[in-house]
Amino acid sequence: MGYSIESCNLGETGTLESFLGFPLSQPQIEFDESMPSTTIRFDSAVIKKLSHNASERDRRKKMNILYSTLRSLLPATDYTKKLSIPATISRILKYIPDLRKQVERLKQRREEIQSIISRQTDHVPVNENQSQTTVGTSLPTVSASQVDDKEVLIQICTYRDSRSPLSEALLYLEEEGLQVLNASGFASFGETIFYNFHLQMKESHRMDCEILIQKLLLMFGKREDLLDDDFACR
Structure with missing residues (x-):
């Protein structure tokens, strides 16, 4: 005895779907045409942020190297300490005038030494006509x-x-x-x-x-x- 879908007295679609064992209608998949551009914009923002972070890390690394070099110019007693960046700058600002004063003292000392040597040299006879006996x-x-x-x-x-x-x-x-x-x-x-x-x-x-x-x-x-x-x- 054959049956057809038309001969079945099924008044509701849900009953038919239960009888057949699968849904009569498939879900509709909607495609959002704007997704590709949104993804591109998102990727561009991420790349920009990553690039900015990399540049910032590189900048900080260079600054740390510069501060380390600056710290190495301080006297040994200061260089052995772990100075922070503000402390390093503060110490350098005080150290530069000290160096200038030291340079001035050394210049003055050099002039004094040259003056002493000059006076001593003047006391040595330099006349070539002086007799060999005296010399x-x-x-x-x-x-x-x-x-x-x-x-x-x-x-x-x-x-x-x-x-x-x-x-x-x-x-x-x-x-x-x-x-x-x-x-x-x-x-x-x-x-x-x-x-x-x-x-x-x-x-x-x-x-x-x-x-x-x-x-x-x-x-x-x-x-x-x-x-x-x-x-x-x-």
């Missing part, structure tokens, strides 16, 4: 001038063929606890040479100019009275 009896000469409690200037005038080389004198000065800050030399009258030493006494040593002069005179071959007034410490 011979006055060499070698040693003079010392204290700049302060820790620094001294020493000038030595001797012959070029002195039996004690300059290296031996430098070694002796170091053994005596003197640090050579500056050393220079120049020749004059052919056989005469001048040495200038700017020395600083180490903390654990005591400076005695007369003893220093005596030992240097012995080193450079002086046979005359070591306590001559011409070689006294100024």
